[in-house]
Amino acid sequence: MGDEAVVRVENVSVRYNKQLVVDQVSLEVARGSVYALLGRNGAGKSSLMRCLLGLQKPTSGRVLVFGEDVWTHRARLLARAAYVPETSDAPGTLRVRDVVAFHQSMYPTWDQASVKARLGRVGVSEAAMVSALSKGQRALFTLALALGSKPELLVLDDPTLGLDVVARNDFFSDFIGELADRGTTVILTTHDLAGVEGIADRVGILQGSRLALDEDVEQMKIDRGQSLEQIFTELTRGAGGLS
Amino acid sequence: MTPPKADPWMNRIQVLPADPRPIWSQIEEGLRRLLASGSLAPGDTVPSVRELATELRVNPATVSKAYQRLVGAGLMEVRRGDGTYVSAAPPAVRKSEQTRVIRQAAMNFASVAITHGAELDTAREALDLAWDELSNSEGGNR
Numbered sequence: 001m002g003d004e005a006v007v008r009v010e011n012v013s014v015r016y017n018k019q020l021v022v023d024q025v026s027l028e029v030a031r032g033s034v035y036a037l038l039g040r041n042g043a044g045k046s047s048l049m050r051c052l053l054g055l056q057k058p059t060s061g062r063v064l065v066f067g068e069d070v071w072t073h074r075a076r077l078l079a080r081a082a083y084v085p086e087t088s089d090a091p092g093t094l095r096v097r098d099v100v101a102f103h104q105s106m107y108p109t110w111d112q113a114s115v116k117a118r119l120g121r122v123g124v125s126e127a128a129m130v131s132a133l134s135k136g137q138r139a140l141f142t143l144a145l146a147l148g149s150k151p152e153l154l155v156l157d158d159p160t161l162g163l164d165v166v167a168r169n170d171f172f173s174d175f176i177g178e179l180a181d182r183g184t185t186v187i188l189t190t191h192d193l194a195g196v197e198g199i200a201d202r203v204g205i206l207q208g209s210r211l212a213l214d215e216d217v218e219q220m221k222i223d224r225g226q227s228l229e230q231i232f233t234e235l236t237r238g239a240g241g242l243s
Numbered sequence: 244m245t246p247p248k249a250d251p252w253m254n255r256i257q258v259l260p261a262d263p264r265p266i267w268s269q270i271e272e273g274l275r276r277l278l279a280s281g282s283l284a285p286g287d288t289v290p291s292v293r294e295l296a297t298e299l300r301v302n303p304a305t306v307s308k309a310y311q312r313l314v315g316a317g318l319m320e321v322r323r324g325d326g327t328y329v330s331a332a333p334p335a336v337r338k339s340e341q342t343r344v345i346r347q348a349a350m351n352f353a354s355v356a357i358t359h360g361a362e363l364d365t366a367r368e369a370l371d372l373a374w375d376e377l378s379n380s381e382g383g384n385r
Binding site: 034069173176180183195200201218229 | 244258260261262263264265266267292296297299300301302303305338
């Protein structure tokens with residue numbers, strides 16, 4: 001109680017057979033803040049995200065969500081969270097309204113009016129087949145579904161991957177609206193450094209299975225006099241290029 | 244009075260991710276610039292935190308921080324339930340405070356100029372140019 005960290009990753013390591021993919025990572029996501037987890041492919045982002053969602057048990061260490069171990073209390077804790085996967089898993093053979101109705105039946109906190117309003121605002125027709133949505137619309141639809149349960153914690157896995165500039169801008173606008181309305185706590189992974197720089201409060205960079213950086217974005221710029229992109233490039237370039 | 248609708252805020256306030264300055268400070272400076280040039284006049288409304296955040300694609304908390312600083316400096320005021328406005332009267336600043344702020348800003352400017360190997364003359368010229376640009380672009384929108 002009174003704990004300001006919504007997510008607390010404590011010394012998490014993940015090992016597959018002999019390969020260590022996440023090495024002693026600790027980080028915290030404060031209530032109402034936006035944490036961006038960056039790293040090149042293979043840096044351990046996905047494994048860490050799976051641990052965070054209680055889908056995978058860390059080899060050692062633990063992840064606390066709302067102060068409790070997410071592996072042992074997954075169902076209860078994740079009812080207060082929502083997940084936006086990289087690619088939507090909504091079945092293409094259903095209509096938008098059917099998928100919405102299915103989600104509505106699962107969440108007691110479901111806010112149907114706001115979901116309808118959101119879909120209308122972003123131009124996703126409830127009568128459309130999911131398979132007929134464009135990539136950008138599909139991303140907005142997935143976000144609308146995730147926000148429908150009024151989550152306290154929103155977890156996004158590279159939500160703008162593969163979207164063009166217009167679709168990416170639409171996605172971020174919608175997402176920013178949510179931050180403005182409810183100040184939801186957010187953790188996201190992304191490749192979109194420019195997109196995330198204005199949005200993230202704090203950024204972590206995974207490099208070679210370790211958390212090579214974990215800092216407040218604005219403070220980091222002041223201290224280092226560099227943009228996030230410069231810092232990211234320096235940290236993740238080549239082997240052992242840390243100075 | 245109010246700027247033409249055709250001129251979106253993202254053209255009037257530049258937020259560059261590549262800029263090493265924090266984004267709230269880029270927004271604050273952008274607004275100060277619009278105020279200094281008269282392009283934002285007393286009584287004009289400024290967009291809501293949400294509107295500006297959406298348009299500039301930044302975290303609303305960042306815009307809010309820039310607004311708080313400008314409200315704190317007396318340059319903008321919040322009217323409850325009615326939005327944020329450019330203050331009617333420029334805040335009365337004590338002379339000593341004015342001197343302190345300007346000296347500090349000059350120190351920043353000088354250190355940038357020196358680290359880029361500029362001569363004093365070149366730096367003065369740049370200041371003159373910036374001064375002219377702000378005083379001449381009265382209400383000017385490109």
